[in-house]
Amino acid sequence: MSGQSRLNYYVGEWRIASLMLEATPRGYTLAELLAETAPAEPWPQAGEPGVLARSFPFDDDGAAALQVNSRGLRYIADRYNRYFARLESDFDSYWRSFSSRTRNSIKRRLKRFDSHCAGAAHFKVYRGVGEMSLFHAMALRLSERTYQGRLLDAGLPDSPAFLHEMNALAAADSVRGFLLFHGNTPVAYLYAPIRDEAMIYGYLGYDPDYADFSVGHVLQHHVMRYLFDNPGLARWFDFTEGEGAHKRLWSTDAIPCATIFYLSYTPRHLLGAASHAALNYSTSLLSDTLARHDVKAQVKRWARNILLTKRSKS
Known part of the structure; x- marks a missing residue:
């Protein structure tokens, strides 16, 4: 090789x-x-x-x-540290691992986004070939507006090779797409394949117009709740290589x-x-x-x- x-x-x-x-x-x-x-x-x-x-x-x-x-x-x-979160317990135990100050900060972010959306905020999970294709189409449009996509060429891929891999993972129920909405408008996305018992922090992006509302953290909160509500889907949430305040905040280990x-x-x-x-x-x-x-x-x-x-x- x-x-x-x-x-x-x-x-x-x-x-x-x-x-x-x-x-x-x-x-x-x-x-x-x-x-x-x-x-x-x-x-x-x-x-x-x-x-x-x-x-x-x-x-x-x-x-x-x-x-x-x-x-x-x-x-x-x-x-760097490879941050990850263990998923063997339940969400309440995971939530209690945060300091009271951090929990209150996250709660304020959730409340502020919900207030901004006037009750029209919602979170959706995508799985399977058909749903993942729909997720990719919406997330790709959002990715093209993000800082990662416009400046770093690090947005959600749309190459034939990537789509082939995504569809293969979707057919095996080994990938999830997560979207956070304000009404019918997606404002943050996460593409997360599942390999070797770990859900992977693949591609994350958010609408720059919503940067002040911490939508990346709001989305991550919903994702973690989903994982703990679906035991057996993954043993860990893998934030992969690299440092970052977001990864440090939501991880349990490194x-x-x-x-x-x-x-x-x-x-x-x-x-x-x-x-x-x-x-x-x-x-x-x-x-x-x-x-x-x-x-x-x-x-x-x-x-x-x-x-x-x-x-x-x-």
């Missing part, structure tokens, strides 16, 4: 460059991460292509980002993980990893500086507005 993987260079949320490396992508399910025996580091054998290990369990905080040894080159491109390239030692691989590490270090310093001066959020909004304006004109 061989393949290539892309090493993306980011400044904040925006990809500015990429480099193709000889590395076969390898992902890890939540079930694998929670197994009694931890996965072994996937160093390639001599003559084999490298491996891109995504969401690999890794909690060695002192490990160097770039390491070269007799087996090749290991580059830790990113570190596993330290990393995205790691295991590569053969070549000048191209060494230069690519070293330049990526240098960019990460520089952007981290810049981010910390902006945060210390309490202007990070303002600069991020300013950059987003400029890029969105350029996109709309192109």
Whole structure:
């Protein structure tokens, strides 16, 4: 098995460059991460292509980002927690795991959205091939309006390959679509496949006109209630790789993980990893500086507005 993987260079949320490396992508399910025996580091054998290990369990905080040894080159491109929520209990027990302050904050968000909708707010679950096709059509129109879809090209996919996979999962009852409505208008969506006993936080988006009403949190609250009301559907809700306040809020546990390239030692691989590490270090310093001066959020909004304006004109 061989393949290539892309090493993306980011400044904040925006990809500015990429480099193709000889590395076969390898992902890890939540079930694998929670197994009694931890996965072994996937160093390639001599003559084999490298491996891109995504969401690999890794909690060695002192490990160097770039390491070269007799087996090749290991580059830790990113570190993060893999957040997830256990679903073995009931919703009341899960709800009590939140602090009283957090519960009150969520209740206020729910009430504020419901008041804004004047009683016309509702939540709907989609399953099966026919319903998922309907969900996809509505969610796709919403996704095209979201920040992720307009700026980051990270909205809900509509490629033939994605639709084929969605329909196969729907036929096996292994995917759900969730929509939050204001009247007949969808304002937030979540596409959530189910694999290896975990419901996966696949694609989430919301109408930017409803950003002030915390519709992502309102939708997540309904999704969690649905999961606890349907025991056996999944053992965990997997928020997948990456940090985020939303994931931290709704999770019950987290596993330290990393995205790691295991590569053969070549000048191209060494230069690519070293330049990526240098960019990460520089952007981290810049981010910390902006945060210390309490202007990070303002600069991020300013950059987003400029890029969105350029996109709309192109």
